[in-house]
Amino acid sequence: MKVVVCVKQIPDPNTTGQLDPQTHLLKRDGVEVVMDPGDEFGVEAGLKLVEAQGGEVTVVSMGPERGLDAVRKALAMGAAKGILISDDALRGSDALTTARVLAEAIKREGFDLVITATESTDGYTGVVPQAIAELLDVPAVTFAKSVECDGSTLKVQRQTEAGHDVVEASLPAVVSVTAGVNEPRYPSLKGIMGAKSKPLDRLSPSDLGLDGQGGASAGQSITAVQPAPERAAGEIVKDEGDAAKRVADFLASKKVI
Amino acid sequence: MALGRIWVFAEVLQGKPVPVALELLTKARSLGGTVEALVFSPEAEAAAADLGAHGAETVYAATDQAYVEVLLGGPAADAIAELVAEQQPDLILFGMTQDGRDVAGRLAAKLGVPVIANGLDVSADGDVAVETSIFGASLNVTTKFDGGKPAIAIFRPKSFAAEPSGGASAKVVPITTAVAEKHRSARVVDRVADVASGPKLEEAPVVISGGRGLGDPKNFELLEQLAQAIGNAAVGASRAVVDAGWVPYSMQVGQTGKTVKPSVYIACGISGAMQHTVGMKGAKAIVAINKDENAPIFKLADLGVVGDVLKIVPQLVEEVKARKG
Numbered sequence: 001m002k003v004v005v006c007v008k009q010i011p012d013p014n015t016t017g018q019l020d021p022q023t024h025l026l027k028r029d030g031v032e033v034v035m036d037p038g039d040e041f042g043v044e045a046g047l048k049l050v051e052a053q054g055g056e057v058t059v060v061s062m063g064p065e066r067g068l069d070a071v072r073k074a075l076a077m078g079a080a081k082g083i084l085i086s087d088d089a090l091r092g093s094d095a096l097t098t099a100r101v102l103a104e105a106i107k108r109e110g111f112d113l114v115i116t117a118t119e120s121t122d123g124y125t126g127v128v129p130q131a132i133a134e135l136l137d138v139p140a141v142t143f144a145k146s147v148e149c150d151g152s153t154l155k156v157q158r159q160t161e162a163g164h165d166v167v168e169a170s171l172p173a174v175v176s177v178t179a180g181v182n183e184p185r186y187p188s189l190k191g192i193m194g195a196k197s198k199p200l201d202r203l204s205p206s207d208l209g210l211d212g213q214g215g216a217s218a219g220q221s222i223t224a225v226q227p228a229p230e231r232a233a234g235e236i237v238k239d240e241g242d243a244a245k246r247v248a249d250f251l252a253s254k255k256v257i
Numbered sequence: 258m259a260l261g262r263i264w265v266f267a268e269v270l271q272g273k274p275v276p277v278a279l280e281l282l283t284k285a286r287s288l289g290g291t292v293e294a295l296v297f298s299p300e301a302e303a304a305a306a307d308l309g310a311h312g313a314e315t316v317y318a319a320t321d322q323a324y325v326e327v328l329l330g331g332p333a334a335d336a337i338a339e340l341v342a343e344q345q346p347d348l349i350l351f352g353m354t355q356d357g358r359d360v361a362g363r364l365a366a367k368l369g370v371p372v373i374a375n376g377l378d379v380s381a382d383g384d385v386a387v388e389t390s391i392f393g394a395s396l397n398v399t400t401k402f403d404g405g406k407p408a409i410a411i412f413r414p415k416s417f418a419a420e421p422s423g424g425a426s427a428k429v430v431p432i433t434t435a436v437a438e439k440h441r442s443a444r445v446v447d448r449v450a451d452v453a454s455g456p457k458l459e460e461a462p463v464v465i466s467g468g469r470g471l472g473d474p475k476n477f478e479l480l481e482q483l484a485q486a487i488g489n490a491a492v493g494a495s496r497a498v499v500d501a502g503w504v505p506y507s508m509q510v511g512q513t514g515k516t517v518k519p520s521v522y523i524a525c526g527i528s529g530a531m532q533h534t535v536g537m538k539g540a541k542a543i544v545a546i547n548k549d550e551n552a553p554i555f556k557l558a559d560l561g562v563v564g565d566v567l568k569i570v571p572q573l574v575e576e577v578k579a580r581k582g
């Protein structure tokens with residue numbers, strides 16, 4: 001089974017991201033780029049499936065050259081091959097452009113199953129998986145909190161507002177996984193060493209027949225950035241045994257008891 | 258640019274439009290133009306009155322049972338794309354629900370038009386522009402569409418308040434696009450609802466949420482008792498405890514969970530990460546109980562109590578019971 005996992009390289013989520021006030025592009029200088037923690041679940045899900053069914057995991061990422069670490073991490077976890085699509089023109093790409101680039105790369109590679117996270121940790125637009133599926137003309141089984149696959153049929157518990165749906169789909173398909181779908185493994189030392197000799201393709205949009213794609217062609221542009229309005233803090237009290245009474249007074253003052 | 262047609266993707270559950278559909282219709286009315294709804298449900302007819310009362314003049318309705326038996330994204334995007342070619346809407350609004358995101362994402366790719374997700378507000382003076390929040394809701398960003406039509410945007414539930422327009426029941430126009438054979442391979446074979454008692458999280462006037470500070474899944478029982486004592490209260494949770502499997506995802510409040518705007522939100526043993534607070538900072542009043550006086554949640558609490566939640570909540574249950582007599 002050929003599994004392609006999309007991994008996004010994002011600025012370290014433990015640092016507060018910033019936009020350049022002039023260009024409205026993400027400030028990348030001095031910020032470490034890491035694999036989106038959400039995508040670790042995708043890589044793990046892919047590795048589990050090929051371990052059970054046979055086959056290989058390829059990871060594909062569109063992002064800055066310097067963020068190669070994310071792809072290397074997936075290789076160290078056990079993926080067989082990496083593909084990185086980089087180009088200055090891709091900076092500031094919207095979801096649709098991102099999906100076009102990834103879909104072309106995936107088509108070129110061939111796939112039975114494409115795995116993504118449900119949403120990226122930096123952008124959380126959460127529509128790239130569906131857009132990729134549309135461009136590949138296959139089902140998008142989204143918000144999976146469990147994934148089973150016998151090699152030809154996918155069985156997924158798909159999170160819903162109320163609980164979950166059980167969804168079955170034939171391959172090929174795209175599946176997007178939620179955090180908590182599995183327990184991502186840590187790369188072993190052997191894995192890290194082995195990753196260095198695994199194939200890693202670097203592609204540009206023109207290699208994919210996608211010249212002129214990217215930020216400049218994005219059908220949307222940022223016009224303003226402001227800090228979100230903050231809520232004013234209120235009264236802070238230490239519990240001296242009377243906290244329950246204070247809270248009850250507060251609830252009564254808001255007329256909810 | 259004045260808007261011509263504005264469409265709202267309106268999900269219908271048990272014969273009723275979901276709340277976010279009515280919120281979006283209310284907002285759509287304020288943008289000028291003709292407001293219409295898209296419904297994929299055998300119960301579309303039953304929902305026409307509510308949709309009309311919130312501003313929809315027309316409901317385009319796909320009532321074929323096949324749409325509920327398969328994953329909606331693919332076939333609904335096909336049907337809407339056909340309708341777009343016919344009717345040329347300027348803007349299509351979706352709620353940020355699972356199906357809303359599936360349909361919007363596929364539709365954008367199909368039509369080759371941009372989609373903006375995670376929206377909090379929309380304006381249409383001149384260009385259509387959508388406000389979103391990024392970096393854990395620390396920044397608000399305004400993005401305008403300058404691609405092709407229609408503009409597609411997805412909004413967080415509770416971004417707008419639903420208000421009836423007093424309009425008449427919407428005219429129902431059937432969507433006749435059949436579900437293509439290729440979409441039938443992705444089937445919904447079962448629908449499982451987490452059992453919940455009491456009022457819905459999104460609708461309850463009081464929400465009591467628990468986080469990792471509760472220490473143990475069984476301590477959620479304390480929050481249930483408090484909800485019972487207060488009455489008309491629902492219990493929510495942080496993602497940390499949902500991911501740990503203590504409580505179901507349907508209880509999660511925050512960026513990747515539900516948005517709530519109750520009269521009072523009580524955060525118990527929750528640190529107040531931005532991804533959590535984005536889902537509850539719209540509450541009218543916030544109470545936080547946390548043993549760490551530096552917990553970020555205190556920055557937005559109207560009443561912050563530094564103390565042990567396991568001690569305070571049981572006392573509070575007794576106190577509330579005593580006061581209610």
Ligand SMILES: Cc1cc2nc3c(=O)[nH]c(=O)nc-3n(C[C@H](O)[C@H](O)[C@H](O)COP(=O)(O)OP(=O)(O)OC[C@H]3O[C@@H](n4cnc5c(N)ncnc54)[C@H](O)[C@@H]3O)c2cc1C
Nearest residue numbers: 468469470495496497511512513514526528532533548566
């Ligand atoms: C992309 C993304 C999306 C996310 N989406 C969400 C989301 O939708 N919702 C969400 O909630 N989170 C979300 N998160 C996670 C979020 O960043 C936090 O990790 C999470 O909210 C923390 O949960 P918590 O407050 O329960 O746990 P912790 O951060 O561990 O906090 C526990 C708190 O309990 C306090 N405490 C401990 N013992 C006691 C006691 N006995 N009495 C009183 N207080 C006590 C501690 O002082 C601490 O402040 C998201 C993260 C990412 C990266």
Ligand SMILES: Nc1ncnc2c1ncn2[C@@H]1O[C@H](COP(=O)(O)O)[C@@H](O)[C@H]1O
Nearest residue numbers: 006007062116117119120125126127128
């Ligand atoms: N630039 C990218 N490179 C690789 N995968 C991506 C990229 N952007 C998005 N994805 C995948 O799509 C998922 C959803 O992203 P988004 O729709 O941007 O929130 C991510 O979690 C990734 O798995």
